[in-house]
Each structure stands twice: as structure tokens, then as C-alpha cells.
Amino acid sequence: MTSTPIRALALLSLLFPSLLYAAGDMTAQSPVTMTIQLGSKDNQLKFYPSVLRFETGKLYKLVIKNPSQQKHYFTAEAFSRSVFTRKVQIMSKANKTIAEVKGHIHEIEVYPGGTAQWWFVPIKTLQSSRLHCSIKGHTEAGMTGRISIK
Ligand SMILES: [Cu+2]
Structure with a gap:
């Protein structure tokens, strides 16, 4: 007869297969999506929102949009050293992925209208x-x- 912990684990893996998978590869979770806007349509020099909070161990998809008429940077040195980057996706106007960048990211510059x-x-x-x-x-x-x- 199967012991209780093994049965509990088997049941958990049936209910949440992503949990067991993610335990081995944290980049394989489904992402928590957050959005930050660089500037605004009327060219305010602000981030919207200006405060971001994350938790270790979760996969995030941070959508960085620039709705303004000028280029902006998302620069956060200490932050960039505190995360493992899975990828950066560059999106077309139609919101299709047109490029994927792998490796350590230091900062991201987004052009007017870009994401x-x-x-x-x-x-x-x-x-x-x-x-x-x-x-x-x-x-x-x-x-x-x-x-x-x-
Ligand atoms: Cu700027």
C-alpha cells in the first residue's frame, strides 16, 4: 500500500502539474503579467505606475509600453542584478512577437509607440x-x- 505522503504528492501533481514542473524550472511557470508605461500620450515624464513590487521565485512578464512621442529607458541597475531573465520579447504594432532576446538584460529602451x-x-x-x-x-x-x- 502506498504511503500517505506519496499519495498526497501524486494527488497534488494531478491537481497542479505545473507546481511540480515549476519546482525544477522556475522559468516554466505561467507568468504573472504586470504592465508599466514609460511616459504618456501627452508626454508626461513619469512611469505609470512608479512603484513595482515583485516576489522571488515567481515568473513575471513585465509589459513595458511607451505611448509617448519620444524614446524612454527602463533603467534599474540593482533590479537587473536581482533577476534571472528568461527572455525579452519585442512586439510589433499588431502585438505579435518580432524578436526575442536571451541573456542578461541591463536596461531596456523603448521607442515611441513600442512595447x-x-x-x-x-x-x-x-x-x-x-x-x-x-x-x-x-x-x-x-x-x-x-x-x-x-
Ligand atoms: Cu524618458
């Missing part, structure tokens, strides 16, 4: 770390935010 998706798993905690746009004058004008990982 990029950053897929990552936070691997260490971070307390209220700086996010900013590194285009000259934008940080000073208020294009800053905070990112934390718990």
Missing part, C-alpha cells in the same frame, strides 16, 4: 531600489520610480 516584454524570475530580495529613465533630463524631470522584491 517590450521582459520575462524574468526575481532571485533575491531588494528594498525600494531606483528605477529611472536615463535619457538626459528625464530623471531630473521626475521620470523615476521604485522597485522592491520581497
